[in-house]
Amino acid sequence: MNRFHTLFRDPDARAFIPFFTLGDPDWETSLRIIDSAVQAGADALELGFPFADPISDGPTNQKSMARALRAGSTFDSCTLLVAEVRNRFPELPISLLLYYNLLFCQEREGYRKLAEAGVDAIVISDLPMEESAYHVDCLKSNGLGCVHMVAPNTPRDRARTLFDESDAFTYVISRFGTTGADSRLSDATIEHVTRLRAVTEKPYAVGFGISHPDFVRQIWDTGANGVIVGSHFSSMIEHNPDAPEVAIEGICAFIAEVKSHSEARPVTL
Amino acid sequence: MTTASWERTFGELCYGGSYVPESLVHVLDEVQKAFLTAIDDPAFVSRLDKLHREFGGRETPTIRADNLSERWGTGLFLKREDLVHGGAHKLNSTIGQILLAEYMGKTRIISETGAGQHGVATAMTAAKFGLPTDVYMGVVDIERQHSNVRRMQLHGARVIPVSTGRGTLKDAINEAMRDWITNVGESYHCFGTAAGPFPYPSLVKHFQRVIGDEARRQMLEGHGALPTDVIACIGGGSNAIGTYTAFLDDPDVRLWAAEPAGTGLDGTNHAAALTRGSVGVFHGMKSLWLQNEDGQIAPTHSIAAGLDYPGVGPELVELMERGRLGVITVTDSEAVEAFEVLSQAEGIIPAFESAHALAATWKLAKEDRDRTMLMCLSGRGDKDLESYWKLSEGNDE
Numbered sequence: 001m002n003r004f005h006t007l008f009r010d011p012d013a014r015a016f017i018p019f020f021t022l023g024d025p026d027w028e029t030s031l032r033i034i035d036s037a038v039q040a041g042a043d044a045l046e047l048g049f050p051f052a053d054p055i056s057d058g059p060t061n062q063k064s065m066a067r068a069l070r071a072g073s074t075f076d077s078c079t080l081l082v083a084e085v086r087n088r089f090p091e092l093p094i095s096l097l098l099y100y101n102l103l104f105c106q107e108r109e110g111y112r113k114l115a116e117a118g119v120d121a122i123v124i125s126d127l128p129m130e131e132s133a134y135h136v137d138c139l140k141s142n143g144l145g146c147v148h149m150v151a152p153n154t155p156r157d158r159a160r161t162l163f164d165e166s167d168a169f170t171y172v173i174s175r176f177g178t179t180g181a182d183s184r185l186s187d188a189t190i191e192h193v194t195r196l197r198a199v200t201e202k203p204y205a206v207g208f209g210i211s212h213p214d215f216v217r218q219i220w221d222t223g224a225n226g227v228i229v230g231s232h233f234s235s236m237i238e239h240n241p242d243a244p245e246v247a248i249e250g251i252c253a254f255i256a257e258v259k260s261h262s263e264a265r266p267v268t269l
Numbered sequence: 270m271t272t273a274s275w276e277r278t279f280g281e282l283c284y285g286g287s288y289v290p291e292s293l294v295h296v297l298d299e300v301q302k303a304f305l306t307a308i309d310d311p312a313f314v315s316r317l318d319k320l321h322r323e324f325g326g327r328e329t330p331t332i333r334a335d336n337l338s339e340r341w342g343t344g345l346f347l348k349r350e351d352l353v354h355g356g357a358h359k360l361n362s363t364i365g366q367i368l369l370a371e372y373m374g375k376t377r378i379i380s381e382t383g384a385g386q387h388g389v390a391t392a393m394t395a396a397k398f399g400l401p402t403d404v405y406m407g408v409v410d411i412e413r414q415h416s417n418v419r420r421m422q423l424h425g426a427r428v429i430p431v432s433t434g435r436g437t438l439k440d441a442i443n444e445a446m447r448d449w450i451t452n453v454g455e456s457y458h459c460f461g462t463a464a465g466p467f468p469y470p471s472l473v474k475h476f477q478r479v480i481g482d483e484a485r486r487q488m489l490e491g492h493g494a495l496p497t498d499v500i501a502c503i504g505g506g507s508n509a510i511g512t513y514t515a516f517l518d519d520p521d522v523r524l525w526a527a528e529p530a531g532t533g534l535d536g537t538n539h540a541a542a543l544t545r546g547s548v549g550v551f552h553g554m555k556s557l558w559l560q561n562e563d564g565q566i567a568p569t570h571s572i573a574a575g576l577d578y579p580g581v582g583p584e585l586v587e588l589m590e591r592g593r594l595g596v597i598t599v600t601d602s603e604a605v606e607a608f609e610v611l612s613q614a615e616g617i618i619p620a621f622e623s624a625h626a627l628a629a630t631w632k633l634a635k636e637d638r639d640r641t642m643l644m645c646l647s648g649r650g651d652k653d654l655e656s657y658w659k660l661s662e663g664n665d666e
Contacts, residue, residue, distance in 0.1 A: 052565045055446045056290045075563050100288055101550045105564035128294045131286050151292040153453060176292055177451035
């Protein structure tokens with residue numbers, strides 16, 4: 001059974017899902033960061049394989065991926081890192097985020113390796129539904145969950161299909177643009193995310209631009225089942241090149257604060 | 270009935286396609302629908318035709334290169350796209366695309382450029398249409414094509430330097446795509462070559478096929494026969510597919526691609542995607558890419574900034590794999606030699622890109638003299654003079 005199904009069994013679940021680039025800033029430190037984030041209360045993980053030309057990513061995650069690649073990250077080293085995380089946290093839902101070429105080049109064998117490492121689900125940032133037949137087939141034959149993305153300009157009917165075709169959960173992109181921490185949460189984002197709750201009862205997680213514990217709470221309050229924060233953490237890693245423990249402390253404090261909100265449902269009058 | 274030859278994918282391996290983030294799916298759909306409507310709209314077609322004639326200076330001649338023909342003992346004809354306004358074939362596409370952008374009600378143009386020729390063509394066309402334009406350009410290309418940067422700025426475009434990666438065309442396309450993902454509503458991405466996600470390979474081909482359509486007719490009228498060989502240089506491949514398309518149904522006409530071998534095919538100092546690439550998915554399409562075994566796109570090099578790209582348009586891959594298109598690799602130094610040869614023998618300075626095509630043509634002439642060769646002279650070389658002089662000074666020391 002896919003671990004995300006367990007996580008989202010409760011339709012009122014408020015999951016917090018941090019994103020980390022695997023191997024940033026290096027294999028060992030990356031493991032420490034991920035380990036600490038889970039200890040601090042992360043409900044699931046979204047882990048990215050570094051790609052040198054990430055067109056959906058803003059400068060922060062571009063730099064994060066560049067650091068990981070400079071430190072020698074490869075498909076196999078990232079898979080090994082995932083396997084180690086799985087080894088430490090047998091029940092934790094783990095999803096991967098990749099650019100398609102990284103998986104396409106591995107062919108079917110790559111999917112088998114990821115399943116063996118303990119991955120639950122995979123989202124591809126540059127693979128729309130129309131091109132995904134082979135990918136979906138490989139996921140299914142390896143028992144991996146399929147996560148489609150829904151964008152602000154995805155028409156309602158198409159969104160419904162994407163929700164229906166997703167297994168595990170659906171990744172809702174909060175706004176137009178690349179990944180990156182925003183200083184505020186726009187009204188358009190709140191409206192877009194709120195509207196989707198009426199489209200599906202299936203679980204979805206919202207990502208892109210979310211950088212403050214209050215934003216996480218506001219997104220949860222719209223009825224979203226999960227919130228993903230990535231660039232904000234990559235930026236902490238970037239700004240503490242010689243002191244990863246400072247980044248870890250910041251990440252854990254963020255997660256602890258977020259989790260203190262997660263129990264409280266919004267009061268409806 | 271539609272007038273476009275319109276394919277989402279090419280060949281059994283389905284090269285091409287549309288591998289883009291979800292935010293762009295709807296946008297590309299919109300471009301495709303608008304394009305199919307526009308090209309059957311008489312008002313659009315007649316404006317396009319007028320722009321080609323009055324703004325672009327079409328049609329361009331196909332001339333016999335008498336001196337080289339005599340020297341090589343073969344027939345050599347040049348399709349003079351260097352005479353298009355702006356100095357390269359790129360304007361054929363930017364006129365069509367920006368007219369389409371206006372047709373769609375878009376108010377801003379995004380573009381990227383390698384050699385600067387597509388950027389210049391975009392900037393001058395957008396100036397005519399009064400549309401603000403941002404052109405992304407790698408810092409290495411800005412350095413080696415500085416005069417084109419100034420030309421774009423003179424036309425009112427903003428040139429945005431891109432310092433990621435190797436600071437060349439691939440990196441500029443990455444940034445242009447990021448911009449488009451961010452500003453999907455009002456912006457039109459004026460893509461530089463017959464590559465990228467569907468519908469761009471077909472759309473750009475449609476606007477570039479005027480090269481081959483004219484040249485085929487000009488060969489029949491002026492020379493009384495079709496060429497035996499048609500040669501074009503390949504970066505992404507827009508001048509190539511634009512030249513070849515008219516000849517695809519002429520089985521006796523052999524098609525040749527001149528690919529940039531840089532300083533040699535060993536290592537990463539080349540950009541020969543057809544020769545050395547492997548199947549991958551990047552920049553919205555399945556095609557051949559120069560990449561490592563992990564699927565990371567490789568750094569590339571060519572002296573010709575317009576050819577310095579790790580991939581190639583999907584239709585060209587399919588043509589090569591079914592044996593319709595032959596590939597000849599040309600090194601930097603062979604291209605520079607051809608650059609000098611054309612300048613001296615015919616009084617025409619070719620772009621470094623087009624010099625690759627001439628070097629390949631030269632190789633064919635050495636192989637077999639009994640040919641009538643038509644080469645697409647895709648652009649003029651003024652933009653490369655600074656680099657050429659630097660090279661010659663370096664060689665003199």
